[in-house]
Amino acid sequence: VQIVVKDLEGNSLRLMANLSESVLELKARIQSKWKVSPAQQRLAYGGTALQDGTTLAKCGLKQNSTVNLLHVDNAVDVFVKTLANKTLTIEVKLSNSVLSLKQKVHQKAGIAVNQQILTFGSHTLEDDQKLESYGIQQHSTITMQGRLRGG
Incomplete structure (x- = not known):
């Protein structure tokens, strides 16, 4: 499926993903495009924070879902x-x-x-x-x- 990732600056990224992948695997894909390490990424969908070990399907994502990315610099x-x-x-x-x-x-x-x-x-x-x-x-x-x- 195609997932859209949007950051707070309004930039968006379209990624192909498998719904059986974990959120952490999605973060690795984001890192390869935007150079933000997974540890610095907070992802949310529908107002809910996504947990690293959860599959994209369990998070409720589907074709053309938009995930919000918050870049944290701890x-x-x-x-x-x-x-x-x-x-x-x-x-x-x-x-x-x-x-x-x-x-x-x-x-x-x-x-x-x-x-x-x-x-x-x-x-x-x-x-x-x-x-x-x-x-x-x-x-x-x-x-x-x-x-x-x-x-």
Whole structure:
């Protein structure tokens, strides 16, 4: 069936879905199009909040149903593993920039922002990018790499 997802800004997205899918699976489809992690999505249909484990059919969705998306930006904890193999727990919002995370690491561990090279998965994190753009979420582990000294 086709489902229409609308956000608070009036943007809409048409998605093909199977009514036997869970709400969480629908959120994953929304993430692939709009880059909003499932943890930051609140979906509602007919004034009722949709629960992640419920099937779309049990929620009452059918062909051309419109689901409303609320984007929430709650704080989450991420782990930063330092060069000294110490793990820091840092509270961030996923819409924050990588630079803001580096500033929090500096406040907590005293490591200068310009000395931090952070990686997540195979990506080196760029200061001006949002944490969510790398797929970072609650309890993600970010690794600090050493800077090569020039000679």
